[in-house]
Amino acid sequence: MTRLVRPISCMALLVMVGASACVPQAPSVQGRAVNQLYGIFAVIASIIFVVTAALIALSMLRYRAKPSDDALPAQFEGNVKLELIWFAIPTVIVVVLFILTLQKLDVVTERAPDPESIIEVDAYQWGWSFTYRGEGVNISGGPHNDPELVVPIDRAVAFEISAEDVQHSFYLPRLLIKRDAIPGRTNRVDVEIDEPGRYIGKCAEFCGLLHAEMNFVVRAVPPLEYRAWLNERKQDDGNA
Ligand SMILES: [Cu+2]
Known part of the structure; x- marks a missing residue:
């Protein structure tokens, strides 16, 4: 069963990225900037969803209790390296999205010097x-x-x-x-x-x-x- 997790995850990711690419494009300079930003958000959100869902599915399938196994599994307390990684990854994602949003905001709010x-x-x-x-x-x-x-x-x-x-x-x-x-x-x-x-x-x-x-x-x-x-x-x- 765990062998299916990877192909199913890849398919789910492709479907979500494909769906975000099918959103109709706004026929204006300002709307296109918003479209591009939506696309980037959709791709990153899809990757996060698929990775999270795949890890949950994997741990449910691989580490579920077996009928013959009544001993307590190995116990761990704290893992600094892991905690730093799951702090760093979302921080980097938020900072990158924030910078991209500011750039697109400039396009959307820019005033034409000489409008028609x-x-x-x-x-x-x-x-x-x-x-x-x-x-x-x-x-x-x-x-x-x-x-x-x-x-x-x-x-x-x-x-x-x-x-x-x-x-x-x-x-x-x-x-x-x-x-x-x-x-x-x-x-x-x-x-x-x-x-x-x-x-x-x-x-x-x-x-x-x-x-x-x-x-x-x-x-x-x-x-x-x-x-x-x-x-x-x-x-x-x-x-x-
Ligand atoms: Cu009104």
């Missing part, structure tokens, strides 16, 4: 208002009328996020972006999307009765299409 657009996000019960700063364009909507904003791909766009009434949260699940929207405070997050598409946005902070219907859409398009859309909206809003 700055979009002021105002959350309220139960909708969103998006104002393109300096462009005279506003898009807003609430339940059953989800606002759809347009952003360019391959360009950094800055979101400056605040709230009018209670706390909300600006959340783009597919892009792995989330920032709290807090009354009286502005949180900024810069996002550079690199695949065109429609990305669903949600409020991720329970904020009242219609919280679940507080959705929006981010449509990412090529830069030229974005400029054309912006000019069209400017004219429409100007004529309104």
